[in-house]
Amino acid sequence: MVRTLSRYTTATVVLVITGIIAAFIALAILLVIVDANQGNMIVNAIIEIGRFFSTPFHDMFPQDNAETNVLVNWGLAALAYLLVGGIVARFVR
Numbered sequence: 001m002v003r004t005l006s007r008y009t010t011a012t013v014v015l016v017i018t019g020i021i022a023a024f025i026a027l028a029i030l031l032v033i034v035d036a037n038q039g040n041m042i043v044n045a046i047i048e049i050g051r052f053f054s055t056p057f058h059d060m061f062p063q064d065n066a067e068t069n070v071l072v073n074w075g076l077a078a079l080a081y082l083l084v085g086g087i088v089a090r091f092v093r
Contacts (some may be wrong), residue, residue, distance in 0.1 A: 011092040014088050015085055018085025019082070019085065024053065025074050025081070026075075029074050031043055032047060032067060032070045033067050053077065053081070057080070058073055
């Protein structure tokens with residue numbers, strides 16, 4: 001019983017962490033698309049966090065427009081985090 005509870009707790013933690021990462025990436029995408037003031041500390045921090053976690057996906061599918069490039073590649077990164085987090089959580093359970 002304790003072992004099962006521990007596995008479900010671990011799976012939940014994995015899902016929460018990957019969900020938070022995907023949410024930061026999605027929020028960064030939104031801020032880039034609406035052309036938020038990157039001179040603002042909060043906006044800049046969110047975009048930098050999104051950029052950090054989406055680094056492996058930068059220019060995977062290059063686009064002509066910078067906003068479209070961020071939407072496609074960073075969006076793919078957010079989906080990958082959610083997919084991998086779900087798969088890892090499933091294996092842990």
